[in-house]
Amino acid sequence: MLAKPLTPLPAVVTGVIDEAPLVKTIYVALRDFPEPAPGQFNMVYARGLGEVPISVSDAFRRGDRLVIAHTVRSVGAVTKHLTTFIEVGSQVGIRGPYGRGWPLEGMEGMDVLIVGGGIGLAPLRPIIRYVEARRDSFGRLFILYGARTPHDLIYKHELGKYTEIPNSVVKVSIDKPYEGWTGYVGFVTDLIDRIDLDPSRTTAYVCGPEVMMKVAVRRLASRGLKADKMFLSLERRMRCGMGVCGTCQFGHYFVCKDGPVFSYDELMNYLWVDGI
């Protein structure tokens, strides 16, 4: 057990990127903080308001400090504060990293299929970084990403660069026609049927609204992917991040410590039960 498991580490904000309407990426620099694995999250604390679980969307070393990116959408009190009042130099608190991330070790040689919806691309981005850094160890890299409108796409500044990763296929969709948009129009899950998938050698990593992930699971299954080769990152009400507050329970799982990433195999009995 950590000496002070509920005490956040004060962190200085070093960068803020306006990603999309209501969405910002906040970079914080920390000393003596464990390196997060792809798919893990931190509890981000705004003093006087509270903590929110936010996926790590990027992490890199700068000198003796670890810089961690959290992509935040303004939906509640804390996230509104983070996206409105927090600027470079502001202080926030960080606890983490928490949870079980994406399984990547042991997946060498496999094709990597990423399916992201909206801000769901945030926890998936570290996979792209991971595969890019070990490009020869993995097979093809598919990145399927969709948002409601072109404005709602996050990481716009680097989406175009993903195609430069060798042996990669990048497809981006928006939900409804939009002036000037020449890409695919429809749900991101439609794109699953539009790629040359080899189910026997593909691992799928999915994150987005739960309804979108359910559709993705069905589509992937219809393409022949096995349940233990599909991974989903779930979202729940979370307060502690370490399996004691109980509010993130999903069936018998604590999403914070047993997840947030689960194989579909593990979720099969619960995912289709409303409000479990």
Place this chain on the structure above:
Amino acid sequence: MIFMMYEGSVRDVGKLLSMLSSLLNLKVVGLKYVNKSFTYGELGSIEELPLSVEDVQAPSSYKLVEEGASARFRHSFPSLKYFLYPPAQEVLYIDKDFGLREAKVDYGNIALFGIKPCDLYSMRVLDGILMNRDPYYTSARSSVKVVVVEECVKPSNVCFCGSVGTGPGVSSGFDVAFARLSNGVVVFKSGSSIGADLLKRLNVKKAGDRTVAEYGEAMGEALKSTKVLPELNALTNALEKSINNVELWNKVSKKCVACSNCNMVCPTCFCTEFFDEAELDGSARRLKKWHGCLSYSYGLVAGGHFRPKLYMRYRHFILHKFLFYPRQVGLIGCVGCGRCITWCPLGVDIRETLWEVFKSVG
């Protein structure tokens, strides 16, 4: 070492209590009944224990009657978690310059005294979830050095510990257990080397054959009276099969008003909410407070709700106890104390719910 059975009187219970503080230098903590109200705290003497009142319990009803020496008290709304995992705690103070001060708890060395088998079991369940994870529980729990259990010779109308295997007697996980038989004889059992040593020093005599027989009869009757649920394996199978039976869960939860009393009185409910209290000078206190799965805000997040319907939250309460706890900590999560039945303002009865579920699968 063979754990022995002894017999004595209520006076010996009192002596045992003082030995724990005088001999072992422990703070003796139990459910105190002082000025007609219950609270967990340090016991000065056995006079502070509810030994001469009896709780008359029924769905949505709790009465205390003064019965004198024949009274058999089982429990009131505060379970052991009131002491080990208090309803509200400050965890952090953050000053205006973002200086952080973690709240400290120090319980000293403690003997739990007179706790019931159901509550003893709840401690094992909570250990599985919180021990070495939650710093406050870990600290409180680690301070418990000795446990003295009172076995339930006469369970209440809402008790069903025998159905879930948590009582009314104990066979392990304690240091000393005692049972007050109806004839005034008190039976003592040791369950550890500390307990064996304490009973040796207490100078009580080995239980005679007649006392052992009477104890066996009383505990046998007690066990029988609490076996009121369907057989557990069949019950958990039925629960498993009915997860998606929305009609059934709507039916069994239709009296529920989502007040969350059941969560508050349940000895194994541990869900907590963390929140900030901001001060005008820019500092803040971070608190944690119990949160129950029956309340509307359980599963509520900005922008959505993961358990918007009441049946979903009631179902979680039931499934967590019987299906999910076994997968989470390897133990059944319902201790059969019946507090949720008594303290439900609408008298929602978990025993009826479980029978409904059981019958629904035929």
